[in-house]
Amino acid sequence: MITPLAWAPARASVDCGTSRSFGIPVREGVVTLYSVDTLRSNEHDQRERGDWWRDQVSSIHCPMAFSLADSYQGTLEHQHSDTYQLIRWWGEAEVLSRTAADIRRHPHGAYELLIPVRGEVILEQDRREATITPAVMALTSLDTATVLRHGDGFSSVAFVIPRDRIEARVPTLPHAGTVLDATSGLGRIVVDVVSSLRRERHELTGSQFDAIADRIVDLVALTYNADTAAPCVDVQEGLVTAIRRFVRENAHDPNLTGAVVATRLGWSLRHVQAQLQRIGTTPSDLIREERLALARLRLQDRGWSHQSVTQVAYSSGFGDLSTFSNAYRRAFGERPSDTRSAASEND
DSSP: OEEEEEEEOOOSSOOOSEEEEEEEEEETTEEEEEEEEEEEGGGSOGGGHHHHHHHHHHHHSOOEEEEEETTOOEEEEEEEOSSOEEEEEEEOOEEEEEOHHHHHHSOOOEEEEEEEEESOEEEEETTEEEEEOTTEEEEEETTSOEEEEEOTTEEEEEEEEEHHHHHTTOTTOOSSOEEEEOSSHHHHHHHHHHHHHHHTGGGOOHHHHHHHHHHHHHHHHHHHHHHHSOSSOHHHHHHHHHHHHHHHHHTTOTTOOHHHHHHHHTSOHHHHHHHHHTTTOOHHHHHHHHHHHHHHHHHHOGGGTTSOHHHHHHHTTOSOHHHHHHHHHHHHSSOHHHHHHHHHHTO
16 A cells, blocks of 8 residues: 655654764763664554654754655664765665755755665756666755655665865755766766765774764765756866865965965966856865865864864964864864864774
8 A cells, every 4th residue: 555645843852773873971961972873664563663763864864745655664774973974775666755844844954966776766856857777866956846756676875975065175065866877987076986885884983984984074075066067178177186185285384275276387367267166166265165174174083182173273374273273163064173073982
């Protein structure tokens, strides 16, 4: 029996089949959690499985409407920290949807990277329909009216990225689904790293999980920029890559500016600005992004634990601690000291 579309609200607690959690004290009254849960519908009464599945999926992602069998058979493996989520699921046929009214009531505030493993899923957004197979992956936001449907025997991975984390790297990213190649190049690397993160899920701490997830977001941004660039711009793409590489290698230099980048690469500042404008950024934004990424790696690195947050900020190219702290919180949703505390608790 197939149940018509029914609303499933998000719940504060999750009924877990098997769970492994790591509590990491950061500061008094605040705990960072990293959990790996396995959830199976067949552990519940047959008549309650469809409702149970609606509750679990809505708790993990966001409230959605469902059309599925009352006796639905499905399994979820849920790997998550306070910041990121990685979900692998197997399930029977279902239809999931979110309307504009649903989004207004329950905004998701995240993007999802959908990577099918077996079967195909149909994604409808903005009056467009895309078939997502294991040869591709979809980067999309559930804060756009969405219908997602798949048949029996479907299996997929979903990587949930906070909106501010991906939009800091790709400011022009559309909310509607973008399909990316997953068979070669950067896309293949994204799939491999996500697979490794899932495979090693029981061997990681929360800060390690978040650090790898941050790198995945970097790779996704690079993949999006490569896959969505206009055709016949190989030369320009090479220039952008050269700019990014130079900035990354010299982000620690407090005197690094767009003009310095241009001079060292032998181009005009206007040319550098034009190249970066094509990917939705500016020299100053790119320099700040790379400095923040460098500082985050150092805050998570035990080899830098003897350095204060102020020393890490200055050594990463920032000239003002307040500017660094404010930019860090906007980019990563936490204070630099929070990152340092979480990493030290996991040593």
